[in-house]
Amino acid sequence: MTSHYYVHGYSERESVRLSDQANTLEELLHSDTKYPAGSMVLEAGCGIGAQTVILSRNSPQARITSIDISEESLDKAKERAAGQGVKNAEFRVENIFDLPFEDESFDHVFVCFVLEHLKEPVKALASLRRVLRTGGTITVIEGDHGSCFFHPETEAAVKTWNSLVEVQAKLGGNSLIGRQTYPLLKRAGFTNATVSPRMVYSDASRPHMEEGFVRRTIIPMVEGVRESAIEMGIIDAATFDHGIADLYRTAGEEGTFNYMFFKGVGRK
Template sequence: MGYIHGYSEREAERLSDQAAILRPFLHRDLRFPAGSRVLEPGCGSGRQSLALLEDNPGIHLTCLDVDAGQLDLARERLAGWERSLRFVHGDLGRDPLTGEVFDHAFVCFLLEHLKRPEAALARLRGMLREGGSLTLIEGDHGSFRFQPETLASRAVWDALVAEQRRLGCDPMIGRRLRGLMSAAGFSEVSVAPILIHADAGDPLLREGFMRRIICPMVDGVRARAVAGGFDARLWERGIEDLLAADSGDGSCYYLFFEAVGTKGTHGEPG
C-alpha cells in the first residue's frame, strides 16, 4: 500500500475535516443490523469507524490497519466504545484474521491506494459469511471539476493524479467498482454515485470541500511533485487559483461511488 498523502499532522487534520464534511453524504443510508460482525479494513485513525458505531448501535466492529500509529490514534478517538470494537494491526493481504468470518465489510477510500485492489477484494470475499455484504466507497479524481479553472490550477490537480499513478495506484478507481466486485465473485452488485456539488448557495460546504479537503490534499504532494520537476512558482499559483473556487461565483463538483455486493449462498453465483 502506498499512501500518497503520508501521516503528517496536517494530513491527520485534513482527514478529520474530510470525515466530518462528507459524513452526511457517505453514511446517509449505511445501516447494519445490531449484532452484526463488521470488518473495516484501512480504518486509519477511526474517523469512519466512529460514524459506523454511532449510526449502527449493537454492531461488533473490527478495525484493521497496516499502520500501528494510526491504530493508536483510533484507540484514542474511540475511547468508550471498547465493548463494541477491537483493533487488529496487520495487512489485509497477509491473512491477519485467518479463519474469522464477518457478516459485513466496509471499505472507504482504501482501494485507490492499493496496487492490487483485485486481490484485496478476493480476500474480503473469503472473509465474509455466505449472504454477507461488502460496501465500498471510493472517489474518482477524473470527475473533479471546478470554476474558475486556470492552467495552473488544473496542472496541480493533474500532478496529484500523476503522482498517485506513479505509485502504481488508481485515483479514478471509483468508476471501476462494479467490474472489480463482479470479477471478485460478488453478486447483486449495485453502484450509486454520490455527488458533491458546492457553490455560493452552500458556502459552508464549498469552503469545507475546497479549502479543507481538496487544497490540503493537493498540497500534500507538493514536495514529491517539485522534486520530480514541477515548477515551484507554478505550484504556488495553482494552489492560489484552486482557492479561488471558494469565492464569488466559484463552484466545484466531485463524484464518489458507493458499491454494495453480496457473497452468494452455497451453489449460487458469487
C-alpha cells in the first residue's frame, strides 16, 4: 500500500460490492477463524470494514486494530462498525510497509484481499511478521482470477475477464496471487504454513451464490475496470460490454460459475 490507488476504485458501488462479497463468503472464508478472549489482533488493509464486522462477531472478546492507508475507506469502516454494534475494534490510518507498532505487539494478524494489490507482497508480510508475537499466527486470504471458469464461455466474456487481470498487472498488482499464498508465507519467514483452497461454485440450484457472488460481487468487480481497460488499449468498449452481458448469462438458468480462494495460515 505505497499509494492510495485501488484498482477497483472507492465508489459507493464498490463499497456495496465489498459488503456483498463479505456477506456471501462469510461461512466459506471465516468459519474457521476465531480468536481467544483477550487476543490482540491486527487486521491489515481493512478497507471499508466488511471483514472487520465478521471478525468482531466471531471473536467478540478479542481486541482488533484495523488499519488501512485510505482515510476515506476508514471513515466508511467506522460508520459500518458503529451501525453493526462493533465494540472491540479500533481503526487507524497506517501504512502496512511502515507500521508504527512495537515488535511483537499482536497475537494474530489477519490479511484479506490485500496482497493482490501490492507490488511487494513479501515485504508487506515481513513487516507484519515483525509486529507479530513469537508463536502468533497470520491468516492470509486471497483470490486467484486464473482459477475462474464458467459456462457459457464466450470469446468476449473471456477477453473481458482477462482484461481485469491485465489492468491489475499493469498497475503493479497480481490478481493470480492466490496460488502463491504458501510460498509467499514461507519467503516472509513464517513457519508451519498451511493453505486450504476454498472453492465457490454457482448454478441455478444455488440462487444465493448466483445473486450474492456472481451478480453482485464478481461481475461488478470486472465492470469496475472498464474505463482503465479501454484507456490502456487492452480491450475495446464493444467487446468489453459484450463480455459483461455474457458474464451475466453465467448466472442465468443454465449458467455456471466457478472460482477459487486460498486461505493460508502461518506462525512466527
